[in-house]
Amino acid sequence: MLSKTIEAALNKQIRIEAESSQAYLAMAIWAEVKGLEGISNFMYDQSDEERTHMLKLVKFVNERGGHAHVSELNAPNVTFESYKSMFETLLEHEIFVSESINDLVHIALQEKDYATHNFLQWYVAEQIEEEATARTILDKVKMIGDDKGGLYLFDRDIQQLTVSSAAETPED
Numbered sequence: 001m002l003s004k005t006i007e008a009a010l011n012k013q014i015r016i017e018a019e020s021s022q023a024y025l026a027m028a029i030w031a032e033v034k035g036l037e038g039i040s041n042f043m044y045d046q047s048d049e050e051r052t053h054m055l056k057l058v059k060f061v062n063e064r065g066g067h068a069h070v071s072e073l074n075a076p077n078v079t080f081e082s083y084k085s086m087f088e089t090l091l092e093h094e095i096f097v098s099e100s101i102n103d104l105v106h107i108a109l110q111e112k113d114y115a116t117h118n119f120l121q122w123y124v125a126e127q128i129e130e131e132a133t134a135r136t137i138l139d140k141v142k143m144i145g146d147d148k149g150g151l152y153l154f155d156r157d158i159q160q161l162t163v164s165s166a167a168e169t170p171e172d
């Protein structure tokens, strides 16, 4: 059984994962409208992935005798100065989510809820991976600079990144 404190903290994270999904959906749409098909596909996949993170939390809360909440969401950024600033926003957002997961782990330990602590380890590992991916992408984007040919190749190659990261994503 979840304590009220843990239940509230997990519900807060459910909202953050839902907001992440919407934030990346907005990025996918922005890139699609700009004709950046590969980047757009990558962001659509990221958006789907965040939804699975949200659902995993929903199931956990309900299975442990809590009640998962679907709440109002903050509207995401829908426009970006450049694709570089879009990826900077992505990294900043992932760092914010990692901090939120760390806070949750801390609360689980304070509450002596070792089942929730164990469950959260998947998110800890996932955030390390997602931050690393965002940093790798941003390094490439910085290298490309204003080179149009570089952007063309990057937009093509990022689709490979989608395929490989999707293949590595565990089912649960």
Ligand code: OFO
Pocket (backbone or CB within 6 Å): 017, 020, 049, 050, 053, 093, 094, 097, 126, 127, 130
């Ligand atoms: Fe939910 O994994 Fe990133 O944010």
